Amino acid sequence: MLELVDISKRFKKVEAVKSLNMFIEQGEIVGLLGPNGAGKSTAISILSTLIEPTQGDVRFLKKSVIKKPSPLRKAIGVVPQEIALYPQLSAEENLLFFGRIYHLKGAELKQRVNEILEQIGLTEKRKALVESFSGGMKRRLNIGVAMLHSPKILIMDEPTVGIDPQSRSYILETVKRLNQENQMTVVYTSHYMEEVDYLCDRIYIMDRGNLIASGTKEEIKQILSSENTISIQANRWNDTFITQLKEHEYISNVHVEEKEITLIAPKEINLFSDIISMTEKHHIDLRSLHVKSPTLEDVFLHLTGRALRD
Amino acid sequence: MKGILLARIREFIRNPFSFLLFTGISILFAWATSSATGGGSDGLPVPVYVEEGADAYENSLKEQDAFHFYMVDKEKLEQELKEGKVDTGVKLSEKHFDILVGVESPNAGLIQQAVQEVYTAETQETLIRESAENKGMNADQVISSYQEALTEGTFDLSVQSFSGEESWKYDESVQRIGGFAIFFAIYTIAYGVVKILTEKRMGLWDRMILSPIRKSEMYAANLLSSFIEGYLQILIIFSVFYFWRGITFNDRLIEILLMLIPYALTIVSLSILITALVKNVQQFNAVITITAVSLAMIGGAFWPLEIVSNPVLLFLANVNPIKYGLDIIQGVAVYGYSFTDLLLPMSVLTLMSVLFSGLGIHLMEKRHIE
Numbered sequence: 001m002l003e004l005v006d007i008s009k010r011f012k013k014v015e016a017v018k019s020l021n022m023f024i025e026q027g028e029i030v031g032l033l034g035p036n037g038a039g040k041s042t043a044i045s046i047l048s049t050l051i052e053p054t055q056g057d058v059r060f061l062k063k064s065v066i067k068k069p070s071p072l073r074k075a076i077g078v079v080p081q082e083i084a085l086y087p088q089l090s091a092e093e094n095l096l097f098f099g100r101i102y103h104l105k106g107a108e109l110k111q112r113v114n115e116i117l118e119q120i121g122l123t124e125k126r127k128a129l130v131e132s133f134s135g136g137m138k139r140r141l142n143i144g145v146a147m148l149h150s151p152k153i154l155i156m157d158e159p160t161v162g163i164d165p166q167s168r169s170y171i172l173e174t175v176k177r178l179n180q181e182n183q184m185t186v187v188y189t190s191h192y193m194e195e196v197d198y199l200c201d202r203i204y205i206m207d208r209g210n211l212i213a214s215g216t217k218e219e220i221k222q223i224l225s226s227e228n229t230i231s232i233q234a235n236r237w238n239d240t241f242i243t244q245l246k247e248h249e250y251i252s253n254v255h256v257e258e259k260e261i262t263l264i265a266p267k268e269i270n271l272f273s274d275i276i277s278m279t280e281k282h283h284i285d286l287r288s289l290h291v292k293s294p295t296l297e298d299v300f301l302h303l304t305g306r307a308l309r310d
Numbered sequence: 311m312k313g314i315l316l317a318r319i320r321e322f323i324r325n326p327f328s329f330l331l332f333t334g335i336s337i338l339f340a341w342a343t344s345s346a347t348g349g350g351s352d353g354l355p356v357p358v359y360v361e362e363g364a365d366a367y368e369n370s371l372k373e374q375d376a377f378h379f380y381m382v383d384k385e386k387l388e389q390e391l392k393e394g395k396v397d398t399g400v401k402l403s404e405k406h407f408d409i410l411v412g413v414e415s416p417n418a419g420l421i422q423q424a425v426q427e428v429y430t431a432e433t434q435e436t437l438i439r440e441s442a443e444n445k446g447m448n449a450d451q452v453i454s455s456y457q458e459a460l461t462e463g464t465f466d467l468s469v470q471s472f473s474g475e476e477s478w479k480y481d482e483s484v485q486r487i488g489g490f491a492i493f494f495a496i497y498t499i500a501y502g503v504v505k506i507l508t509e510k511r512m513g514l515w516d517r518m519i520l521s522p523i524r525k526s527e528m529y530a531a532n533l534l535s536s537f538i539e540g541y542l543q544i545l546i547i548f549s550v551f552y553f554w555r556g557i558t559f560n561d562r563l564i565e566i567l568l569m570l571i572p573y574a575l576t577i578v579s580l581s582i583l584i585t586a587l588v589k590n591v592q593q594f595n596a597v598i599t600i601t602a603v604s605l606a607m608i609g610g611a612f613w614p615l616e617i618v619s620n621p622v623l624l625f626l627a628n629v630n631p632i633k634y635g636l637d638i639i640q641g642v643a644v645y646g647y648s649f650t651d652l653l654l655p656m657s658v659l660t661l662m663s664v665l666f667s668g669l670g671i672h673l674m675e676k677r678h679i680e
Contacts (some may be wrong), residue, residue: 050516073520084513088321100313101521129324145517 001026001185002047002072002153007056016042017053018209023186025155028180032189033296039209040189042079044157048078057194075167081158084145085140087131090142093297094130095148102149103165111147118175120144136167142216143171147178148190153185160195168195175199193296205245207304226248229298231290232261232275241282248274252258260288264294264302311523314460318505319444322539329498333543337550354481356398357382357390370428371402373551400425416617430458477589481644483557483580488639489611491547492570492632495540496577496602502536503581504594506674516599533578541574560644566642569652572659573635579666580631586673594648609633634659 004022017039024030025080045051049069060072083093095113120140125161125172162170178184196231205213253264355378371379383498387399391412398418409422442449498552509515551557588594627633634655641647
């Protein structure tokens with residue numbers, strides 16, 4: 001349905017996206033996962049025809065849309081990362097404004113505005129000015145505006161940034177419902193692994209402009225099928241302990257946080273005794289030691305050596 | 311386009327504070343600094359006290375276009391000068407006249423010149439009459455021929471100048487009102503245009519690009535709403551002084567306002583050019599403040615350009631929209647120029663408007679693509 005073919009984008013000296021290939025089929029939710037600066041927003045902007053790639057092609061229904069973007073533009077609704085709303089207009093006025101620029105009129109426009117307000121749970125706040133809204137309400141209206149003209153594809157660029165867990169959950173449920181009830185195709189970018197894990201059928205993982213993995217959730221997790229994630233918890237660490245962990249022949253991707261170290265090791269090797277002896281040697285006050293099945297976060301750590309939110 | 315305009319009007323109604331602030335400041339400044347007399351009506355007002363035997367000069371003075379000579383008694387003349395209601399007064403005697411100066415201004419010399427002309431003409435007529443009578447000629451016929459020759463003239467002479475010292479007339483009220491009105495309009499217009507930058511940063515612009523609305527409509531709606539705000543401000547300021555203060559602007563207020571349309575358009579275009587050159591709103595705020603004050607100082611919004619002698623500043627004034635805006639205001643209100651007389655400043659402003667907007671939109675689009 002929608003394809004990015006060997007897309008690259010260079011901004012002066014920075015190559016934001018490098019040879020990206022991606023396809024989106026009708027009715028699926030595709031996730032684009034990566035840390036800040038991975039190139040997700042650039043990829044989304046190219047996908048939605050807002051910027052032209054330096055190289056490569058964007059195809060919608062097998063036709064290039066780089067020079068003639070209007071067929072794709074009619075079919076997409078874009079939820080930008082920013083709150084792209086008029087703060088001094090009410091929720092209803094914002095929807096009416098964007099409805100009008102999509103040439104909706106009269107009773108049809110009013111009906112659509114009512115439906116959207118219902119879907120995003122802002123019917124009671126329809127007359128309130130956007131500037132008085134909470135972050136979550138603004139995000140919901142931001143999504144509502146993109147759905148106003150009933151697009152076939154909803155492209156969402158980090159739609160849950162900076163909001164409370166309740167609003168995040170509401171947004172995720174709304175996206176899921178739109179996909180299931182209306183068969184809406186969704187492209188969802190995030191650096192929250194759990195959101196992509198919950199919503200998406202297929203996932204593309206990006207880092208520093210490169211596509212580093214793609215496939216269904218199961219296929220991606222399969223990358224680490226022969227390995228385990230080990231989590232070590234303690235009150236504090238010392239550098240020599242961490243150095244020794246990193247130098248261990250079977251340990252890879254040591255990621256240190258304040259009270260937790262995660263590392264990846266082969267399933268067939270039992271490292272418990274090694275780790276315990278290391279903690280004793282370096283006077284580490286060990287609290288717990290867990291072995292976990294790999295998550296998307298672990299896959300990312302394995303592929304890049306960095307955590308998603310680094 | 312209609313939708314964007316409606317949204318802008320709603321925003322304006324809900325947040326009119328900056329507009330009201332700039333309008334209020336303009337009125338306050340012009341009110342406080344302009345003289346209390348009814349300037350801009352029939353020329354600069356000059357009180358005249360006529361002594362016995364000098365009545366003959368009274369009517370000739372009243373016929374002068376450049377100044378509004380009005381007769382008062384001696385006490386009233388002295389009082390108006392003391393209170394600073396007028397800069398200059400005149401005392402007419404049979405054989406001579408006195409120019410009474412309360413506050414030094416360039417007008418004193420011009421008033422003296424105008425009164426001198428009246429005295430010279432009267433003396434000349436008296437001499438001609440006496441000479442004709444001595445030679446037994448019909449004095450009235452000779453005087454009539456003399457008047458006819460004066461009216462028709464030997465040569466066709468045309469004078470065209472805004473700044474030539476010999477033809478310079480200064481009306482402080484018009485200068486102040488016009489200067490502050492078009493100066494503060496720069497801020498109102500510029501802060502309207504810079505919303506394009508804010509909307510781009512907020513993602514609103516991208517949202518509209520993806521919709522069926524054309525980019526030209528997006529620019530047109532944004533620029534038109536900024537123009538309306540700025541022009542409305544100019545209209546309010548002039549109306550306040552016309553209706554409340556009795557400044558008549560030569561009874562041609564509507565013409566002045568219509569002829570200022572190219573000025574407001576030029577400021578819209580200048581703002582779009584500055585918007586295209588800066589990177590963010592903070593930079594824009596700094597640049598527009600410096601630009602507006604510089605334009606006002608060089609263009610003659612705060613003081614008449616006629617007192618400026620530096621050739622560099624005078625050259626810079628010629629590429630300054632404020633100078634042409636003031637030329638229009640003073641041309642109509644002080645000099646009584648017609649629409650065709652003022653085609654030059656209007657054409658220059660229109661040219662500037664086309665150049666600035668063309669360059670501004672081109673740069674903005676180019677940078678956006680990059």
